[in-house]
Amino acid sequence: KTLLIGHGYRTNGEGIAQIKKMLAPFGVEVHAFDLPHFQGPSAVLHLMSVLSPISHSRAVVYEPLAPIRLLEFLRSRNISWLTVNDTEVHTQGANILTVAPDVVVLAAGNPEIEGKLRESGVTAHIFNGENVAVKGDGGPTCLTAPLLRR
Known part of the structure; x- marks a missing residue:
């Protein structure tokens, strides 16, 4: 079991240490990656701003803001993106x-990432997120609270 977490303005080193301590009894490996400052504290809120895992061996990444150590980690785990x-x-x-x-x-x-997903065999369900994704600056993960992923 592995958890990736972004170290940024919302999640600092102390928060990451607490999460590591909480998850250690469950055998969860926690890896923290520094988030970029980019356009200020509200620009890159969490790791999901630049990374979305889509399977155990594949992800979607916005490379210009992706931490180098994150890309190296993905490569070390044979995760393509x-x-x-x-x-x-x-x-x-x-x-x-x-x-x-x-x-x-x-x-x-x-349309471009949708096409890439479909071409690589991913089933993509599309929703009209204009009021959330564009006006509210949040994507589908912002509308959920997953408790467990397998």
């Missing part, structure tokens, strides 16, 4: 909810 372009990251193209391996929910208005 599809890249989101500079336009679609602003319409939550990197914020994808995986409901099962290779089955995802994606906000409408992201």
